[in-house]
Amino acid sequence: MRSSIFSSEPLRDIPQTRWTAVMVLAVMVCVSVVGAWEMYWRSEWFVPSYRNSDGLWALTRDRIDDEGGRGVAIVGSSRVLFDVNLESWREVTGTLPIQLALEGTNPRPYLTHIAQETTFSGLVVVGVTEGLFLSPSIGLRGSVVNAYRNRTPADRMSQWLSMHTVEPYVAFYDFDIALFAIVRRQPFWPARSGMTPELPVVRKLANSRVTRQTDMWNKVSDNPDYREVTRGIWLAFLNAPRPAPPPPEVQERHISSLLAEVTADVQAIRARGGDVVFVRAPSSGPFREAETKGFPRELLWDRLLAATGAVGVHFEDHADLQDFELPEWSHIRADQTDRFTRALLRHLRDAQEAGGRARAELR
Amino acid sequence: MLFNSLTFVVFFAVVLALHRAPFLSWRTKKVLLLVESYIFYAAWNPPFILVLWISTVVDWVVAKRIHTATTTGARRGWLLVSLLINLGILGYFKYGEFLLENWVAVAAMAGVEWQAPAWDIILPVGISFYTFQTMAYSLDVYLKRAEPADSLLDFSLFVTFFPQLVAGPIVRPVDLIPQFAVEPAAKAGRLAWGLSLMVLGMFNKIVIADGALAPAADAVFGAGETLAWTDAWLGTLAFSGQIFCDFAGYSTTAIGASLALGFSLTDNFRYPYAAIGFTDFWRRWHISLSTWLRDYLYVPLGGNRKGVGRTYINLMVTMLLGGLWHGASWTFVVWGGLHGTYLAVERFIQRRFDPHPLTHSVVFQMSLAMLTYFLVNITWVFFRAPDFPTAWRMIVSMVTFGEGLRVLSSANVTLVAVPVLGILLIHGLMRERRLEDVVARTPWWLTAVVVGFMVAAIAVSQGSSNAFIYFQF
Numbered sequence: 001m002r003s004s005i006f007s008s009e010p011l012r013d014i015p016q017t018r019w020t021a022v023m024v025l026a027v028m029v030c031v032s033v034v035g036a037w038e039m040y041w042r043s044e045w046f047v048p049s050y051r052n053s054d055g056l057w058a059l060t061r062d063r064i065d066d067e068g069g070r071g072v073a074i075v076g077s078s079r080v081l082f083d084v085n086l087e088s089w090r091e092v093t094g095t096l097p098i099q100l101a102l103e104g105t106n107p108r109p110y111l112t113h114i115a116q117e118t119t120f121s122g123l124v125v126v127g128v129t130e131g132l133f134l135s136p137s138i139g140l141r142g143s144v145v146n147a148y149r150n151r152t153p154a155d156r157m158s159q160w161l162s163m164h165t166v167e168p169y170v171a172f173y174d175f176d177i178a179l180f181a182i183v184r185r186q187p188f189w190p191a192r193s194g195m196t197p198e199l200p201v202v203r204k205l206a207n208s209r210v211t212r213q214t215d216m217w218n219k220v221s222d223n224p225d226y227r228e229v230t231r232g233i234w235l236a237f238l239n240a241p242r243p244a245p246p247p248p249e250v251q252e253r254h255i256s257s258l259l260a261e262v263t264a265d266v267q268a269i270r271a272r273g274g275d276v277v278f279v280r281a282p283s284s285g286p287f288r289e290a291e292t293k294g295f296p297r298e299l300l301w302d303r304l305l306a307a308t309g310a311v312g313v314h315f316e317d318h319a320d321l322q323d324f325e326l327p328e329w330s331h332i333r334a335d336q337t338d339r340f341t342r343a344l345l346r347h348l349r350d351a352q353e354a355g356g357r358a359r360a361e362l363r
Numbered sequence: 364m365l366f367n368s369l370t371f372v373v374f375f376a377v378v379l380a381l382h383r384a385p386f387l388s389w390r391t392k393k394v395l396l397l398v399e400s401y402i403f404y405a406a407w408n409p410p411f412i413l414v415l416w417i418s419t420v421v422d423w424v425v426a427k428r429i430h431t432a433t434t435t436g437a438r439r440g441w442l443l444v445s446l447l448i449n450l451g452i453l454g455y456f457k458y459g460e461f462l463l464e465n466w467v468a469v470a471a472m473a474g475v476e477w478q479a480p481a482w483d484i485i486l487p488v489g490i491s492f493y494t495f496q497t498m499a500y501s502l503d504v505y506l507k508r509a510e511p512a513d514s515l516l517d518f519s520l521f522v523t524f525f526p527q528l529v530a531g532p533i534v535r536p537v538d539l540i541p542q543f544a545v546e547p548a549a550k551a552g553r554l555a556w557g558l559s560l561m562v563l564g565m566f567n568k569i570v571i572a573d574g575a576l577a578p579a580a581d582a583v584f585g586a587g588e589t590l591a592w593t594d595a596w597l598g599t600l601a602f603s604g605q606i607f608c609d610f611a612g613y614s615t616t617a618i619g620a621s622l623a624l625g626f627s628l629t630d631n632f633r634y635p636y637a638a639i640g641f642t643d644f645w646r647r648w649h650i651s652l653s654t655w656l657r658d659y660l661y662v663p664l665g666g667n668r669k670g671v672g673r674t675y676i677n678l679m680v681t682m683l684l685g686g687l688w689h690g691a692s693w694t695f696v697v698w699g700g701l702h703g704t705y706l707a708v709e710r711f712i713q714r715r716f717d718p719h720p721l722t723h724s725v726v727f728q729m730s731l732a733m734l735t736y737f738l739v740n741i742t743w744v745f746f747r748a749p750d751f752p753t754a755w756r757m758i759v760s761m762v763t764f765g766e767g768l769r770v771l772s773s774a775n776v777t778l779v780a781v782p783v784l785g786i787l788l789i790h791g792l793m794r795e796r797r798l799e800d801v802v803a804r805t806p807w808w809l810t811a812v813v814v815g816f817m818v819a820a821i822a823v824s825q826g827s828s829n830a831f832i833y834f835q836f
Contacts, residue, residue, distance in 0.1 A: 011627045012618070012622060012627040012628075012799075013797075013799045014550060014551070014553050014556050014799070015552070015556060015799045015800070016552070016803050017552070017802065017805075017807045017810060018807040019551065019552040019555035019556065020555070021807055021808075021811065022555060022559075022807050022808075022810050022811040022814065023555050023558075023811075024811075025807075025808060025811035025812070025815065026810075026811040026812075026814040026815040026818065027815065028815070029811065029812050029814075029815025029816060029819070030815040030816075030818040030819045030822075033816065033819035033823075034819050034823065037819070037822075152364075152406060152407045153405065153406050153407075153409070154364035154365065154368060154370045154406035157369075157370040157373075158368045158369045158370040161369040161373060162369055165369070166369070172823065173825060174825075175825070178574075178823075178824060178825040179574060179820065179823045179824045179825070180574040180578075180778070180824065183774065183778065184772070184775070184778070185774075186774070189773045189774040189777075190773050191773070192769060192771070192772060192773045192776070194591070194769050195769040195770070195771075195772070196769075198772055
């Protein structure tokens, strides 16, 4: 192509230096720094695990379509995410549940997603943590469904590569110890005058497996200092100033509307031959006190079961669902989730059969 | 696919290996590069390759027709075909919803209540960049600045070349197409320097823009309330640093990736926050767009050749359209309008007053640079704010030193102050220098340590594959 103008100089200079030596030393520096970083975090109890990422959620969500819309799907917040042991469930029933629960997140939009955007006709287990379930907002992981809907081929490829080349081998590849997450949570930062204190960022509580089986991190359950850190964070949340509750008639309208939406979703799933059950997993200590006071059963739980006609298993109703150690008052320690899951399955099966709605997924 | 993704790391390694394979002919390597570029683009949304193909075929045919046309009318007609199709594609995908919304608003003002249908059109990534690039080709041939390319393969590769396809630099055909003609001769250090530039670009994006600055900018612009002036300023400064590191990071990565493959792309940024005045700023910020607008809009409008008044109008029209190029929103138009005003005022002052000897002093020049930076930051408010109420709240807080909500913790204040001061210092020191010269004078081991630490910082920052800001344009 002949031309009469050039917009700028077309050829770039290459700085003259010992480039081979630069590359070799740069690799050595990088490997040394990253290696030291990895070793340090392994010494701090971190181990390689799968990231609880939007991509992993999307792969799990794919199972609803891939497995023909049958089986068991779990939506909820962190309690059913941590407390339900998927392997134990599979051992008992032969079915590996599709774990779609998300920490700090309202499960209702995800129940709606399954009801309205899939042909799922199996059993949906909905974890109920009242504060999140009643919240008008979607919560911490609200972007997950959109991320699932908008996945590009590149996103899928990056997820595959991450899960096959990085996550199973690298301990420091964890949201909790990303460089700027560490910098921002350092205690030496002074409080800024005139600024409302920020709520602390929730620290790492669990490790995830490829199935989204999520096990409480053993540092939470076995390291007293770290357990106190996690408890301190929960206390900051529990003691944070809250806006005044809405007037009773406003709250009543909200709950009625919410129950109508949930009931519609439950009916949509039932119309396809599926069913929905509700589970209230255990809490203890200040969490249980706050939840008992703020969300008495008659406010939501009883009305939820009545409105939907669904089976519900509440830990307070069964002695064998209460005898667990919850190191930070909200989740069961990993080595006790097998016992919890087996007990939960028994109660779900019994309640379904008692109601004349026995499900193959629970046998 | 995103540069800051594992997919790109693997993709680029494969591309590089194939491109340097000694057993493949140059033509085969170019065909592979073209296919790889389509794969790169399809990794977002495969059907949008069709848009790329349309843009490629239209301008390939149009340029040939313009070149062989014997009458001015025919030449104009073929140019019109290119402009209508390229701007039509751009208008449909990028401005359709904006035009519809404004049409509804105008109709409502006239008393006509009308509900527009939902405009659920996905914007093909990079469309503003490659449509401008292909239009430049037809315009160059029409303006007799260049002759049509001889090879459809080379032209297709020019349109599609993956390093700069989705966010520039907007490359001129005369700069890139000739580079595809023959295989570049081997050059010592080119691969290593290209890879080093990619590391620098990704460090800017992942560590500085996404890691340090973006959270503060997001918190401030998303606060939804009147902010204390400190926070309004810190958020704006954070965004000024974020958008530079994000966009210049992309350009640097694109330049590095191209260089590693043996091709040279033009600079897109030259330390813009050390600019003294706005003419200088636009010679340093998004250079490939500003020169495009100059050569294909400002000059054809008459530039400064048609009188003083017309020059100001041309300046303003160019900058308003430049603003609109960035996004289908009136806030971008205001951003462009402010820059047009700054340029016009600067031009007026320069014409009206003879330079005093004091104006050449270091203190005066530094004061002008600070004033330029201050005024550029005012424009960033409109660029970043999601709507006018947010922009006004920010501007009022910033210029009245008003009280209000404080949303930035001392950690975030520090994570804004340190990188922004660092950026200003580097821009000031590098204002009259080139990175290549600095690296050539730096001990090799220091360059290695810096590159090694930047890669390590990228790794431990764990970037979350945030898209580049300019992808939305």
